[in-house]
Amino acid sequence: MATPYNHREVEKKWRKHWEMHPVNVDDGKKPKYYCLDMFPYPSGSGLHVGHWRGYVISDVWSRYKMMNGYYIIHPMGWDAFGLPAENYAIKMGVHPSQSTAENIANIKKQMNEIAAIYDWDMEVNTTDPNFYKWTQWIFVKMFKAGLAYEKEMPINWCPSCKTGLANEEVVSGSCERCGSSVSKKNLKQWMLRITKYADRLLEDLDKLEWPEKVKKMQAEWIGRSYGAEIDFCVEGSEKTIRVYTTRPDTLYGATFMVLAPEHELAKELATKEQYEAVEDYIYKSSMKSSVDRMQDKEKTGVFTGSYAVNPLNQELIPIWLSDYVLADYGTGAIMCVPAHDDRDFAFATKFNIPIVQVISKDGKENPDLSEAYTEPGIMINSGDWTGMDSEEARNKVPEMLEKQGIGKKTTNYKLRDWVFSRQRYWGEPIPIIHCEHCGAVPVPEEELPLTLPEVEKYQPTGTGESPLAEIHEWVNTNCPQCGAPAKRETNTMPQWAGSSWYFLRYVDNKNDKELISKEKAKKYLPVDMYIGGVEHAVLHLLYSRFYTKFLNDIGVIDFDEPFVKLFNQGMIGKDGAKMSKSKGNVVSPDELVRDYGCDALRMYELFVGPPELDSEWDDRGIDGVYRFINRFYNLVMVNKDKLSKETKETVKLRNRMVYDITSRLEAFSLNTVVSGFMEYNNKMVDLAKKQGIDKATLETAIILLAPFAPHVSEELWQQLGHETSVFDNSWPTYDESQLKDDEIEIALQVNGKTKGTMMIEADATKEAVIALAKEKLADKLTGNIIKEIYVPGRIVNIVAR
RNA sequence: GCGGAUAUGGCGGAACUGGCAGACGCGCUAGACUUAGGAUCUAGUCCGAGAGGGUGCAGGUUCGAUUCCUGUUAUCCGCACCA
Numbered sequence: 001m002a003t004p005y006n007h008r009e010v011e012k013k014w015r016k017h018w019e020m021h022p023v024n025v026d027d028g029k030k031p032k033y034y035c036l037d038m039f040p041y042p043s044g045s046g047l048h049v050g051h052w053r054g055y056v057i058s059d060v061w062s063r064y065k066m067m068n069g070y071y072i073i074h075p076m077g078w079d080a081f082g083l084p085a086e087n088y089a090i091k092m093g094v095h096p097s098q099s100t101a102e103n104i105a106n107i108k109k110q111m112n113e114i115a116a117i118y119d120w121d122m123e124v125n126t127t128d129p130n131f132y133k134w135t136q137w138i139f140v141k142m143f144k145a146g147l148a149y150e151k152e153m154p155i156n157w158c159p160s161c162k163t164g165l166a167n168e169e170v171v172s173g174s175c176e177r178c179g180s181s182v183s184k185k186n187l188k189q190w191m192l193r194i195t196k197y198a199d200r201l202l203e204d205l206d207k208l209e210w211p212e213k214v215k216k217m218q219a220e221w222i223g224r225s226y227g228a229e230i231d232f233c234v235e236g237s238e239k240t241i242r243v244y245t246t247r248p249d250t251l252y253g254a255t256f257m258v259l260a261p262e263h264e265l266a267k268e269l270a271t272k273e274q275y276e277a278v279e280d281y282i283y284k285s286s287m288k289s290s291v292d293r294m295q296d297k298e299k300t301g302v303f304t305g306s307y308a309v310n311p312l313n314q315e316l317i318p319i320w321l322s323d324y325v326l327a328d329y330g331t332g333a334i335m336c337v338p339a340h341d342d343r344d345f346a347f348a349t350k351f352n353i354p355i356v357q358v359i360s361k362d363g364k365e366n367p368d369l370s371e372a373y374t375e376p377g378i379m380i381n382s383g384d385w386t387g388m389d390s391e392e393a394r395n396k397v398p399e400m401l402e403k404q405g406i407g408k409k410t411t412n413y414k415l416r417d418w419v420f421s422r423q424r425y426w427g428e429p430i431p432i433i434h435c436e437h438c439g440a441v442p443v444p445e446e447e448l449p450l451t452l453p454e455v456e457k458y459q460p461t462g463t464g465e466s467p468l469a470e471i472h473e474w475v476n477t478n479c480p481q482c483g484a485p486a487k488r489e490t491n492t493m494p495q496w497a498g499s500s501w502y503f504l505r506y507v508d509n510k511n512d513k514e515l516i517s518k519e520k521a522k523k524y525l526p527v528d529m530y531i532g533g534v535e536h537a538v539l540h541l542l543y544s545r546f547y548t549k550f551l552n553d554i555g556v557i558d559f560d561e562p563f564v565k566l567f568n569q570g571m572i573g574k575d576g577a578k579m580s581k582s583k584g585n586v587v588s589p590d591e592l593v594r595d596y597g598c599d600a601l602r603m604y605e606l607f608v609g610p611p612e613l614d615s616e617w618d619d620r621g622i623d624g625v626y627r628f629i630n631r632f633y634n635l636v637m638v639n640k641d642k643l644s645k646e647t648k649e650t651v652k653l654r655n656r657m658v659y660d661i662t663s664r665l666e667a668f669s670l671n672t673v674v675s676g677f678m679e680y681n682n683k684m685v686d687l688a689k690k691q692g693i694d695k696a697t698l699e700t701a702i703i704l705l706a707p708f709a710p711h712v713s714e715e716l717w718q719q720l721g722h723e724t725s726v727f728d729n730s731w732p733t734y735d736e737s738q739l740k741d742d743e744i745e746i747a748l749q750v751n752g753k754t755k756g757t758m759m760i761e762a763d764a765t766k767e768a769v770i771a772l773a774k775e776k777l778a779d780k781l782t783g784n785i786i787k788e789i790y791v792p793g794r795i796v797n798i799v800a801r
Numbered sequence: 802g803c804g805g806a807u808a809u810g811g812c813g814g815a816a817c818u819g820g821c822a823g824a825c826g827c828g829c830u831a832g833a834c835u836u837a838g839g840a841u842c843u844a845g846u847c848c849g850a851g852a853g854g855g856u857g858c859a860g861g862u863u864c865g866a867u868u869c870c871u872g873u874u875a876u877c878c879g880c881a882c883c884a
Contacts (some may be wrong), residue, residue: 004841172880212805213806213879216805216879217879217880220804220880223883225884243884244884245884246884247884322882324882326883328883329883334884335884336884337884342802342882412883537879538879607814608814609814613807614807614878616813618813620812620827620828621828622827624827625826627841628825628826671814672814672824674825674826675814675815675824675825676825678824678825678826679824679825745821746820747820748821752820752863752864752865753865754821756821757821786864787864789820789864789865794820795821798864
């Protein structure tokens with residue numbers, strides 16, 4: 001018996017060695033492969049085994065690619081500005097710069113325990129002025145390009161975080177961060193015109209090798225729809241109301257109209273009799289929280305007393321107000337066709353408004369319409385269009401309206417411009433100076449970075465102003481354009497500002513002349529594989545695509561999609577819940593590394609389940625991979641001095657092992673790669689006992705294992721007498737002809753029920769196999785044989801009756 | 802409400818284009834070695850004594866279904882009046 005594997009000593013030894021002799025080096029000749037992790041925000045609670053999982057997946061993939069001849073860009077950094085970091089600092093009663101630095105130091109230490117091939121020379125930190133100089137520079141460029149603008153409008157306001165939020169940060173009416181119910185607040189805000197990129201952001205999704213789920217979420221978030229705007233005259237008035245509809249074909253069936261309560265004409269349209277009711281309704285809906293407004297499915301509304309004229313048949317239709325119409329989508333007003341829209345149907349039913357059918361499946365009116373008919377069909381009750389296909393009408397109507405000057409074809413999006421300012425301290429200052437004469441003037445590019453001033457009191461004010469507003473010596477400055485006294489913008493950028501482009505900076509993180517040099521951008525980017533959780537499906541991932549497209553437009557980079565491939569790893573939970581400090585179910589990797597070793601934890605992180613699915617953590621399971629590592633270590637150590645020659649069996653086993661491990665790895669089925677190692681280890685142990693094992697087989701196993709368990713692999717490689725690193729090997733290949741056996745076992749079935757097995761020659765003919773099968777099955781066959789089926793290498797099935 | 806994912810032993814999970822369901826591991830049982838064992842090794846482990854039955858449930862296609870089709874239930878995720 002050999003001495004048992006001592007993971008502590010061995011891992012320490014190789015950690016030290018790799019520091020002096022890195023395994024991933026750029027020789028200028030190898031092609032690059034950029035494998036990126038979503039960088040963490042430096043949380044105070046450190047990493048748990050769930051974080052580890054993603055980092056292990058990316059490191060295994062990186063090392064595998066490295067052994068396939070690539071130079072790997074595998075950097076790590078810190079998303080250190082923003083609410084979580086600031087809230088943590090407030091809780092701890094320290095300055096965010098201090099807690100951030102401490103947390104980074106702590107997490108970095110934990111990260112080193114993963115033994116990933118991170119290149120710390122590339123490290124970035126979004127709170128470093130040399131980094132956020134470029135975050136601000138991008139903002140200035142966007143301002144100059146007309147993509148950043150100021151606007152006063154009701155925005156999403158989180159009363160607990162005391163700041164405005166982007167639409168993307170509001171989840172079902174609540175703050176994405178803290179879960180508080182979001183209200184509306186009128187604030188002057190900096191906005192980014194992401195809507196200008198809506199079409200490209202939508203259409204370029206096709207280019208990406210991303211999970212369909214994420215692409216779909218982005219497409220739905222952008223929410224493009226085609227339709228028409230149509231003008232309706234108001235009876236007895238000069239006013240017209242413009243509505244947006246995706247179903248202009250149903251115009252003949254419009255029997256009423258609804259405006260959002262916030263519509264600018266809402267009050268004006270109220271007649272004397274209805275005025276009080278209208279005012280009351282408007283007030284009540286303004287008091288409703290966005291959550292209530294979303295959850296109230298029961299339709300409410302009020303009649304204004306006014307009528308609009310249907311432009312096609314000149315019929316008068318009542319104008320109502322209802323909060324099921326959104327003020328900020330389309331024109332804030334809709335024409336309602338109860339016969340062909342579920343919501344209109346519900347409203348009309350409740351308020352006794354006539355329902356006129358204009359489309360039906362068979363061209364006949366449905367005598368008892370119990371729900372809206374929303375499918376295409378044949379036009380009825382529609383004047384000249386009667387009998388026409390509704391899809392055809394849908395296209396033709398807008399053209400006709402356009403000719404008459406009462407409407408036009410339009411496209412609408414659910415995507416809104418990005419509310420970009422935050423009333424908080426811990427963020428990049430927005431580099432704008434407000435001048436009485438010149439308006440908003442950007443800080444000159446050569447004066448960037450505009451550093452965040454040190455302050456004593458950085459807590460949010462809640463007034464809608466940033467804490468920076470209190471620092472008068474910082475706020476008061478001169479206009480860069482005319483020199484007159486002027487004031488700095490005091491809002492800061494959202495957390496997403498730095499993370500929208502950080503991946504560009506890693507490869508040129510010390511460049512003080514450019515965000516990234518042209519050469520390096522060309523050489524190292526874009527990102528080939530991006531690995532992280534699915535929680536950023538529309539936030540970070542949409543913003544990054546937007547930034548990338550903008551930087552492409554202004555010539556900084558020559559590609560317009562940042563991440564070629566995306567992989568979302570599943571979450572690790574414990575006791576049926578997401579790991580969190582408050583639930584007390586956090587499993588720390590630190591003790592596991594100490595007790596079982598880094599290699600064992602790496603492999604167990606993969607072994608818990610398919611990488612793309614959520615998994616439940618069970619501490620006990622790690623014993624399995626720990627035992628495997630010890631057994632494999634023993635196998636090599638026991639046999640290394642008594643190696644035997646290759647045999648038919650070992651050659652077969654070796655080739656199969658390479659084939660199996662490689663194909664599972666390529667399929668990203670990392671959990672089955674680990675079980676594959678265990679299977680082949682068991683087979684090697686058996687074989688070694690029976691007939692001995694050869695050097696090449698052991699070496700191949702060690703090389704295959706290296707990306708997963710780098711320390712023990714490196715150690716065993718050395719134990720077999722090598723002086724170079726195991727990672728200097730290229731990935732093993734296999735010989736196709738060695739994958740097949742001469743003799744194979746097949747299953748025997750009668751009427752589809754398995755009755756046993758038999759051995760046959762691999763190249764036996766169907767006739768021979770069936771003859772043999774009948775012989776074997778003789779006592780089980782009754783009745784007439786109807787059919788004989790032979791699936792080569794699999795089964796024989798005799799159908800008898 | 803709409804859309805998507807998932808459902809397999811006591812547990813985590815395998816099963817390629819339909820072809821021996823339960824690989825691999827945890828746990829458990831028995832044994833060996835031990836002063837001892839929560840170390841290690843060996844054997845066993847879907848249910849059932851057996852015929853046989855088994856992949857959430859009910860059907861269907863097929864010689865044959867975890868895999869394909871129809872319906873249905875549960876859990877999770879996303880969207881949520883976008884006209």
